[in-house]
Amino acid sequence: MGSLQAEKIRQSFVTRVNEDRLMDCMRCGFCLPACPTYIHSGHDETQSPRGRIALMKAVRDGVVEWDGSIEEAFDLCLGCRACEPACPAGVQYGTLIEETRDAIVSAKDQSLKEKLIRKGAFDHLFADQRKMQAAVKLVTFYQKTGLQKVVRKIGFLELFPSFMKDMERALPEPPKRKRDSVLRSPAKTKVAFFTGCLMDTMFKETNRNTIELLERLGCEVVLPKGQQCCGALQGHSGEMERAKRNALVNIEAFDDVAFDFIVNNAGGCGAFLSEYDRLFEGESPELYAKAKRFVDKQIDISSLLVKLGIVAELEKLPSTEAVEIVTYQDSCHLRNVNGVTDEPRTILKAVQSSVFTEMPGANLCCGSAGIYNLLQPEMASKILESKMKEVKEIQASTIITTNPGCLLQMKVGVEREGLSSTARAMHLVDFIHEKIIQ
Structure with a gap:
């Protein structure tokens, strides 16, 4: 890479990567056993959190000149943030990797292809829910018309990389029903439901089930108009300004003091939503106050279901003789x-x-990490292979997740390992809905 480009990237690091956060890292190594890429790369320090932080500082300080190997080290980071709870110094690694990617995207010369892909994804598909719905309708058409069967029969998918074929097999079935009328308890809690982009299109039935469960447990569920993608994909991809644009739209859409909670059913979205206030630090006091108000009302679906008494409801249900072994993969x-x-x-x-x-190892990433499994299929496959060994070890028949990316990844794993006749992957909401309502 030319010295002018390298210097431009270094200056971008100086501007965008916070030096105080970099200095928080003590190089103690507590993060190493928690990092999937460090483990699966054969203990390569450049694939560890402390190694990446050292690279961030070295680039920022001009100690090393930017090149492809440094970029690869950052690209291979899952962004799972498992290093954060393991860190005794409280290093904000998630913020640092986002700042780093933002610095790279802001300064690096992008090809025309990359510019078009980023603009199409972040300015259109993930910035307009109607366009996301239109894209998913094409997938539904592919599944419902018999085109999917024809494509598989003629072997057309053999022209694509193996991970693309796996993803095609793992596509969720199109919704088969409209919302049912369910027995409702008197409304005691008013919740605003963040429907998400993928969850409200590809996993629309899970959203319907979420609403039905909440209503069953005494919630008035409101769907604020104008909400859109949370912005996590943009933020994790170095597009922080685009992420803030989405965040601002959602903050305005949900700015109603009447809500007791703002609930979501996607772990990745929920984490980004819960840090909206961080995005607007240093902005106008009014905007920051709105963001803080939004964050203070955030709750994930499992936490809310527990608050609403789902455990007592489940304990009332009869047991069966058939043994279903259920396990859980953390988002x-x-x-x-x-x-x-x-x-x-x-x-x-x-x-x-x-x-x-x-x-075993439910706390470690499954390899999905947003679109990581599409961008880094080799490392994602290594991680998934290890995860499926754990599934087979306990002979699980149902794998529960709480995030759409994790759910798709586990479905891919089930298909790839030939377990589809004995195992299934489900969202927590769908599993509980199946037990209580269906």
């Missing part, structure tokens, strides 16, 4: 950013017709 951001670990497990343990078994 990285739900666990590592929002600190939610017990609630999903408490719910699953209360189900009388199944046996909950803890998955």
Whole structure:
């Protein structure tokens, strides 16, 4: 890479990567056993949090000149943030990797192809829910018209990389029904539901089930108009200004003091939503106050269900003789950013017709990480292979997740390992809905 480009990137690091945060890292190494890329790269320090932080500082200080190997080290980071709860010094690694990627995108000369892809994704698809809905309608058309069967039969998918074929097999079935009328308790709690982009299109039935469960447990559920993608994908991809644009739209859409909670059913979205105030630090006091008000009302679906008494409801249900072994794969951001670990497990343990078994390594990333499995298929496949060994070790018949990316990744794993006849992957909401309402 030319010296002018390298210097431009260094200056971007100086402007955008906070030096005080870099200095918080003591190089103690507590993060190493928590980092999936460090583990699966054969303990390569450049693939560890402390190694990446050292590279950030070296680039910022001009000690090393920017090149492709440094960029690869940052690209291979999952952004799972498992290093944060492991860190005794409280290093804000998630913020640092986002600042780093923002610095790179802001300064690096992008190809025309990359510019078009980023503009199409971040200025159109993930900035306008109507366009997201239109894209998913094409997928639904592909599934419902028989085109999918024809494509598979003629072997057309063989022209694509293996991970693309796996993803095609893992596509969720199109919604088969409209919302049912359910027995409702008198409304005691008013919640605003953040429907998300993927969750309200590809996983629309999960959203319907979410509303039905909340109404069953005594909630008035409001769907604020004008909401859109949370901005996590943009923020994690170095597009912080585009992420802030989406955040501002959502803050305005949900700015109603009447809501007791703002609930979401996607762990990755929930983590980003819970840090909206960080995006607007230093902005006008009025805007920051709105962002803080938004953040203070955030809650994930498992935590809210526990508050509303779902455990008691599940414990009333009869048990069955058939043994269904259920396990849980943590959403990285739900666990590592929002600190939610017990609630999903408490719910699953209360189900009388199944046996909950803890998955070894459930706290480690499954390899999805937003669109990481599309951008870094080799590393994502290594991580998924390890995850599926853990699933087979405990002979799980149902794998529960709380995030759409994790759900798709686990579905891919089930298909890839030939387990589709004995195992399934489900969102927590769909599993509980199946037990209580269906």
